[in-house]
Amino acid sequence: MSRILIQNGRVIDPSEGVDRVTNLLIEGDRIASIDTSQMCADTVFDATGKIVAPGLIDIGVQLREPGFEEDETIATGTAAAIAGGFTTIACLPNSNPPIDTQASVEFVQLQAARASRCRVEVLACVSKNREGAELAELGALSQEGVVGFTDAMKPIANPELMRRALQYSQMFGRPILNRPEVPELTRGGVMHDGLQSTLLGLAGMPTEAEDLMTGRDIRLAEATKGQVHLLGISAIDSVEQIRRAKARGVNVTASMFAANFAADA
Template sequence: MGKLALPTIQIAGGWIIDPSQDRDEIGDLWISRGHILPTGASYEEAEIVIDARGLIVCPGLIDVHVHLREPGNEEDETIATGAAAALAGGVTSVACMPNTIPPIDSQAAAEFVVLQGQRARQANVYPVGAVSKGRKGEELASLGQLVAGGAVAFTDDGAPVASAALMRRALEYSKMFDRVIMQHCQVPELTVGGVMNEGFESIRLGLAGMPDAAEDIMVARDIRLAEITGGRLHIQHISTARSVELVREGKRRGV
């Protein structure tokens, strides 16, 4: 169907939330020929009326941390099924983590994800490239080639970049491409064998715990590295109060 043949749609009575337009209100949204019409004007009767009472009407959401199991574990999920599930939930764009088999650590791997996302014709799919080759934390991946392949950020998610020297180089190089390093903050030596937070409950259950400091130490380190390099840092899945404080302090310093 061509754009000129698209029907006029009235989304009626929904809770409209759009920060870009400073809208947070109950009202109607009109769409004509594929375009949202200005608010406040009166329009002719719509060809399609959607009752949105009790529902939220907002721009498509963006999920910056998803795990699509392709390549390597397609029996669990593919890029197509994951993108379809995202769209069904109102998420129109996803950034997928590189902890696949093989990892997204090359231009070809990033291009594969982009192509599969385009073929799916569902939510927009953006690959996040690995920081290190093979996600082994030893050698910096070819960040420039990953960007050329479509990578929108870098992470070894599922594993931390444990080496401070490697993390520093990653922040320096990613700055050249205006990309963010997304870090899984966890000091490996403090969490070996751990299955839960260290504390009374871990002792009571007889299970190996992971101390808060395992996260706090790396959060503090990486904020400082971002500060001295001018790189962009996103700390993933924060779980301790001290980490939250460190992030706030870093933001106040302009990191």
């Protein structure tokens, strides 16, 4: 059994409450010890100044296959994920054709298995062809092992469609991931609606577009007992709504885009 020693790295594992500079010993494919005093191993890495952490998870990856292979394939996308430290990714369904049938789910699963890079979970469409008009076969797709449903970056604008999707969410134990935007308020927008958009002469997207959709989805999740995940929140009012909803037991979670850590407009 091979032994790998990683020395002097900042070991971070939120699940175990670990965040300190220490040594880590790996035996075979298992972590054998943290804070080890063992100094001998088959391979030794000096991780001074580096972070040692469990594999990262990306819940919204656009693998672009099928339909957009000139941009990326499942093989190249998963290779890039591993190179960046991501061991599990969830594939968005905005391919061509979209992932809205059992056959399209099986295609992604097969290509991911062939690539054999990282673990690939599949997110299927909420609506057929991502058109927002008719629900996809959520029950059949659940049986294929999808981990959730989303129309990717296309908001689910129809409240009745969202309500029914959340009912199925409660039934099948799969979350509905929605981009919290009112399309009529964001159409053509490229940045936050404010001073900078005015100075640059660019179309802006008002905060209210996110606030309204966030509130709607929280209310529907509360009424149906379904699970909603809000993709790419960026407004403080949305954060406050989510915080209050979680406090009263609503099954709501949220994420934000990395770009929002670097820019506020």
